[in-house]
Amino acid sequence: MTDLELHGETAPPMSNGEIIFEAPWQNRLFGIAEAMYQQGYFDRDTFRVYLIRAITHWETENLGQTDQNYAYFDCFQNALTQLLQDNALLETSALEHRILELQARPHGHDHHDHDHDHDHDH
Amino acid sequence: MSDQPSPQSLRTEAIETLLIEKKLLTSEAIDTVLTTFSEQVGPMNGAKLVARAWVDQSFKARLLEDATTIVQEYGFEGGQVDKLIVKACSESVHHVVVCTLCSCYPWAVLGLPPRWYKDPGYRSRIVREPRKVLTEMGLTLPETTSIKVWDSSAEIRYLVLPLRPAGTEDLDETALAELITRDAMIGVAAIEPPS
Numbered sequence: 001m002t003d004l005e006l007h008g009e010t011a012p013p014m015s016n017g018e019i020i021f022e023a024p025w026q027n028r029l030f031g032i033a034e035a036m037y038q039q040g041y042f043d044r045d046t047f048r049v050y051l052i053r054a055i056t057h058w059e060t061e062n063l064g065q066t067d068q069n070y071a072y073f074d075c076f077q078n079a080l081t082q083l084l085q086d087n088a089l090l091e092t093s094a095l096e097h098r099i100l101e102l103q104a105r106p107h108g109h110d111h112h113d114h115d116h117d118h119d120h121d122h
Numbered sequence: 123m124s125d126q127p128s129p130q131s132l133r134t135e136a137i138e139t140l141l142i143e144k145k146l147l148t149s150e151a152i153d154t155v156l157t158t159f160s161e162q163v164g165p166m167n168g169a170k171l172v173a174r175a176w177v178d179q180s181f182k183a184r185l186l187e188d189a190t191t192i193v194q195e196y197g198f199e200g201g202q203v204d205k206l207i208v209k210a211c212s213e214s215v216h217h218v219v220v221c222t223l224c225s226c227y228p229w230a231v232l233g234l235p236p237r238w239y240k241d242p243g244y245r246s247r248i249v250r251e252p253r254k255v256l257t258e259m260g261l262t263l264p265e266t267t268s269i270k271v272w273d274s275s276a277e278i279r280y281l282v283l284p285l286r287p288a289g290t291e292d293l294d295e296t297a298l299a300e301l302i303t304r305d306a307m308i309g310v311a312a313i314e315p316p317s
Contacts, residue, residue, distance in 0.1 A: 020236060025128065028134050028138065028152065028156075029130075029134045030234075032137060032152055035154075039147070046227070051225070052223045055223070069241075072240040072241070077134065081133070084141075088142070089141070090137065098139060099136045102132050102135055103137055
């Protein structure tokens with residue numbers, strides 16, 4: 001898997017090269033949210049409200065957990081999903097159906113190449 | 123390593139494919155966003171501002187007065203900076219930035235936030251016990267230096283102007299910028315002098 005790589009002039013100087021995205025799906029999810037925002041489907045303040053709500057919910061459910069278990073991008077995904085559903089941009093049933101379809105793909109399937117968490121080539 | 127994508131990965135792919143089918147989004151639009159963030163946005167933007175402020179006192183004064191306008195003048199891309207405030211460290215006061223509620227961050231000057239910036243531990247503890255947290259992160263400040271913690275919001279983002287290290291008097295702006303770290307501009311590290 002690869003992470004969003006900062007390079008060239010934007011390369012973080014000194015010891016700034018910490019991984020921001022721990023898995024490609026997080027990178028892609030960020031891109032989806034940012035692209036939807038840029039195209040005017042929602043504003044940042046609204047998304048922030050959803051994100052704060054998702055984070056608060058996670059923290060309530062996971063009191064006492066240590067930092068390394070923190071699932072920020074799970075919260076980010078929940079926030080984006082809820083926001084899209086509340087704005088009638090995404091239907092819950094369609095989403096669940098699509099997830100099942102993607103799950104049922106045969107090995108070696110031909111699909112979007114952004115995150116499969118496995119290490120063979122397509 | 124499992125052959126099965128994670129549930130989060132599947133959900134992300136499902137969201138993307140459905141939005142594309144509904145013609146709300148294109149793969150190219152997502153790719154463009156990610157390319158922009160990977161190639162054009164990063165902490166070097168902030169480092170340029172800090173380095174110039176170190177060598178140009180009138181620029182430093184303007185930066186502390188109205189950083190938002192300066193960021194617009196520089197044309198930095200990558201997310202909104204509705205209002206950017208720069209806080210200059212001194213021997214007596216050290217500044218550090220957090221977003222206690224989520225992950226508000228000055229993207230245009232620092233790129234994307236590091237993982238620890240979003241963690242509950244940092245977000246809560248840096249407010250309660252900043253000196254201890256900074257020490258744990260490798261920055262031990264003299265007891266005589268007070269610490270001010272700035273809580274970012276949707277409207278206001280902060281950038282820390284760190285102290286210029288000794289031994290850099292002969293360096294030009296470009297060389298200085300290379301010394302400047304993201305973490306120092308959040309306020310959790312000092313700038314190390316050139317080795």
